[in-house]
Amino acid sequence: MQLISPVFKKMPVSHKMSYISVMAALSVIVNMYSIDIAGGLIKMSFVGVVCIISGAIFGPSYGFAIGFLGDAICFLVSASGYAYSPLIGLSNGLYAAIAGTVFLLFKNRSLIFKIIIAGVLSYLICTLLVTSLGIYILFGSRYTFWVYMLKRVIFQSPVSLVNIIASFLLLKAMASIKFFKFSLS
Secondary structure: OOOOOOOHOOOOOOHHHHHHHHHHHHHHHHHHHHEOOOOOOEOOOOOHHHHHHHHHHHHHHHHHHHHHHHHHHHEEEOOOOOOOOOOHHHHHHHHHHHHHHHHHHHHOOOHHHHHHHHHHHHHHHHHHHHHHHHHHHHOOOOOOOOHHHHHHHHHHHHHHHHHHHHHHHHHHHHHOOOOOOOOOO
């Protein structure tokens, strides 16, 4: 299986460099900001949107790099007083890699099918398992791993749903604009 999206392969080198740079910068920005909902119980973040779009356009390998570097650079730029967890960066990278893999494996399926499969797999593997483990390692003395995972099921499920919907709408809109010059369906 190839690790670079056919869409990305066809782009001129200057376009590739520009797209990767913009998506990496966007990944840093969305990693820095979240919206508090329900008194801060839910942190609405759009990291998943950038990861899905990166994986869909650039494939699993470049998508992984964008997701991982976005988290790592964000930490360097705006460290919040906590230790860096490479598992959280790994989770972001895997989010994009899973999306890229789904888009390559199911290239003949509809965009909505690919987004749903990528979003659900990423939610289960990255949000619930890898990120929960990263949080548990950072703060584990208070609760068990399963408590952290349960909290993520409760509070991150709506965030993941919003990210899946936003990814679909953005990719559909991007594919219809001639400037972007790609087709994902």
